[in-house]
Amino acid sequence: MSDNLFDDLTDVYEAMINWPKRLAHEEPFFRQLFEDAKARNVVDTACGAGQHAAMIHDWGLRVEGADISRNMLQRARDLHGEPPGLRWVERGFDQPIEPAEPLDAAICIGNSLALAPDNATAQEAMLQMLAAVRDGGIVVVHVLxxxxxxxxxxxxxxxxxxxxxxxxxxxxKGVHRCGSQGYVEMVVAETTGDPEMHSESFSFLGFEAADLERMATEGGATTVNCYGGYQNRPFVREKSVDLIMVATR
Structure with missing residues (x-):
């Protein structure tokens, strides 16, 4: 396996996810949420290869997918194109969104907020999302x-x-916790010939529900609800796989 294969791990990250299964699992949650919020304009602040942004656009909404990774944005363009109402922007999630008019919803999902280098950056990302949505608009954050x-x-x-x-x-791929820090471990190896192995290990922030509630409130949210999954289950710290925050400005 040549080194070039590892210069860009976009293919590896995408191969780990069964996108049809994942989107089918998450779609009802977002559909109901956006319907209740009367959302028409949405930003995905860490869109990756654009699967969620494209799904939301297919419902007839206007969507901006933003990501700091040029490789991921190129994959998004290759997969979904850039039809009217769907655009891709290179931008970090802690940078100003500055929409032409206030948005109805902003999302940061797939554990993306937890990949911020520190809590201050995560706080800034939350502030930028809340600053971009209208009064009554919503911000959705999903972390592990x-x-x-x-x-x-x-x-x-x-x-x-x-x-x-x-x-x-x-x-x-695996995950583990060391104190209040999470880690993702990944091993990639060829299955034929003289296999070469490549490993990745990277950390992510561990958030309590109270952390997200505090950040959202400080950013101007009027109500904050936390769930333990995409079926609106209550969040249980010791059991829930996911932590999903829905904040209303």
Whole structure:
């Protein structure tokens, strides 16, 4: 496996996700939320390859997908194009959004906020989302709930085969917690020939529900609700896989 395969891990990240299954699981939550908020203009502040942004656009909404990664944005353009009402912008989630008119909704999902380098950056990202939406508009944040994980051992989550650059690879992904910090561990290896292995380990922030509530309130939110999944289940710190915050400005 050549080094070039690892210069851009976009293909690896995308191969780890069963997008049809994931979107089918999450779509009812967002549809109902946006319908209740009468949302027509939405920004996805960490859109990645644009799967959620394109889904929302398919409902007839106007969507801006923003991401700091040029490679991810190019993948979004390749996959979904840039039809009327859907555009892609290179921008970090802590940078001003500055819409032409206040938006109805802003989302930061897929554990993206937790990938901020520090809490101050995450706080700024929350402030920018709330500043971009109208009064009565909503901000949705999804992060992993690290408090359900044991302190120390890695919990292996996925083992996938994929074809990347015409080569079959095996991708193994896990997460673990060390104190209040989360870590993602990933191993990628060829399955044929003389296999070469590549590993990645990166940290992410561990948020309590109270942390998100505080950040949103300080950013101007009038109401904040936290859920433990996309079925509107109550958040249970010791059990919920996800932590989803919905804040209304």
């Amino acid at each position: 709930n690290i408090w359900r994980l044991p302190d120390g051992p890695c919990v292996w989550q996925k083992c996938r085969r994929a074809v990347i650059s015409d080569r079959e690879v095996l991708i193994v």
